[in-house]
Amino acid sequence: MALLNIGSSVPTRWPQASPCYSKSVRRRAVVATIEICKPDDFEVGRLLGTFGYMNVTSYIPPPQMGSTEPLGLDQWELERRMGGQEVGQGGVQVRLYTGRFTRGPRRGTRVVLKAYPGRNAGSAEADAMAANELATHAVIQETSDAGGCPNVTRLLGGFQTQTGEQWLVFRDDGQSTAADYAKAAGISTTERRAVGDWEFLDYFDYSRPIKRRYIFIIKLLRGAFSGLAHMHSNGRLHQSLGPSSVVINTLAEKDAYSLVPQLRDMAFSVDISDEAIFRSHRSGLPWKQKLIDGRADDLSVGSATAALSEGLWRRARAAGALTPFEQKAFGISDDIYAAGLLMAYMIFVSFCKAGSIDGPSLQRLFETTFRLDLQAAREYCLADDNWVEAIKFLDLGEGAGWELLQAMLNADYRQRPIAEAVLNHRFMTGALLF
Structure with a gap:
């Protein structure tokens, strides 16, 4: 070795x-x-x-407010696009x-x-x-x-x-994922029980396991966003952030305080260091792999690596990010958008009746039906009794959860917060839980 x-x-x-x-x-x-x-x-x-990776092949911006495009999607549109992005297996x-x-x-x-x-x-x-x-x-x-x-x-x-x-x-720091937990939590919400072992008083007071579920999810999201902040501070984007790309070391809610979430699946990560961004801007090409010995005898691999980030830079140009600093800001905000979808997934799938919502449906609901107007989305969600617990969680602190989600899913990439700001938001600090 x-x-x-x-x-x-x-x-x-x-x-x-x-x-x-x-x-x-x-x-x-x-x-x-x-x-x-x-x-x-x-x-x-x-x-x-x-498992196989899903690649974003093109970007379709959500309809703008005031647009004449009708709400909703017909069957052809549902097959053609998922939310605001075309994807391919x-x-x-x-x-x-x-x-x-x-x-x-x-x-x-x-x-x-x-x-x-x-x-x-x-x-x-x-x-x-x-x-x-x-x-x-x-x-x-x-x-x-x-x-x-x-x-x-x-x-x-x-x-x-x-x-x-x-x-x-x-x-090996854990083999379960955030997706595994969300699925188990959705079943437990439906059956009004805890994920993992019960505590004796839980049989008499259902608010106890729900409170631990609040703590578990906040701890999980804080860990994922801390990992994302660390990547961004070291000049790397994740670009594959989702519930299956967050590994956790326990599914038991009573062990929330020992929970350690970790980001994985860096195959589509993008180098956004100043050197890489300016080099790409000067050459007109995306990030380019350099060989350890400085030779160019393996250009096919380098070209294939560069191709992994082509979708990101195409979306950046479509959003008006043309200069190196704008492209870097767009890349960071793109990760934040994915983090917002992760947050929405963890809350809705964990607190809603099992089978009543999934990730793609939730993304379509936010992006297409309500055009990223989450206050309007909240009014719609209130009408569904299966989603009551999720609404209660997001309503903590006079709607702090909705406020954070709206910021992370802002249609204008320039208005989205950085990862450190997300961690410092009052919904993420845990102060609202006690």
């Missing part, structure tokens, strides 16, 4: 190295230590799941496994293994996604294992198999 000290750029393919291989990048301060492993270093456990299927180190200094450490098909298996896009995820973690992780942001998954290393698959190795 060898160590690779990674700075501002990373190899697009795993080096063919001997066990003692080590290489340092001196272009800037080293920010992470990633281990180049071998397949024999691990015992692979059970399959956690196989990507061809990359990623597999997740449990596992553990079987040798080396990390022997016995539990890990989650993420397998990309790789170029040799017929997918240059998957190769680029793996390289991009590696580069993102290298930038946002600190030098020591004890450092880094606790709200971002920890990449320990990776390896390439003989079939060309790229495997990334993450520390």
Whole structure:
């Protein structure tokens, strides 16, 4: 097993190295230590799941106030677009496994293994996604294992198999996701019980588990937004933020105070450092992968990596963001918009009757039916008895939740708050819960 000290750029393919291989990048301060492993270093456990990424292929702005476009969508429109974005199922299927180190200094450490098909298996896009995820973690992780942001998954290393698959190795800090919790919470809301173990007094006072659900969701959202703030402060966008991209270490609401949410799925992350933004602006191209040795003998991977952010910059231009600073601001606000949809999902799916609402339906409701006017959306939601608990939560502090959602989902990207401002909002501080 060898160590690779990674700075501002990373190899697009795993080096063919001997066990003692080590290489340092001196272009800037080293920010992470990633281990180049071998397949024999691990015992692979059970399959956690196989999933594909959804790519945003184009942007359709929500209808503006005063527009003559009729409200609602016919069946053709429903099939053509989801909310304000056209999406397509990507061809990359990623597999997740449990596992553990079987040798080396990390022997016995539990890990989650993420397998990309790789170029040799017929997918240059998957190769680029793996390289991009590696580069993102290298930038946002600190030098020591004890450092880094606790709200971002920890990449320990990776390896390439003989079939060309790229495997990334993450520390196992939890296998459940925010989506798993929201589904369980929706069922528990319907059955008027807690998620996880009950406390004795819960049988007599249903407000107790509901109060713990409030605390759990605020803690989960604060962790996710803290991870996002850390990424933004290190010049990276997430661009895949959603309930399945937030890993949690417990589903039990009574353990809310030990809950540690972590962001994962950085394959579509975008470099928005000043250097990258200005380089892209001068060349007229999106973010461009640089090879660790400065050579350009693997341009296909670099081009594929650059293509991952093309949708973002196309949406930026459509919104009028033309200068480097405007494009950077748009990218940050785009993540905030996704964070707003995540917040809405966690509250509505967790507090509404199970099966009465889902993510795409909620997004269509906000973006298309009510054109991002959340006060009008609130009046509509009040008429549905299945959504009462969600409305009560957002109404805390004279509508503090609606106020925050409206800011994060503002149609004008220039008016959306940054992640730090979201964390400091009175709805997110938890003060309204006590």
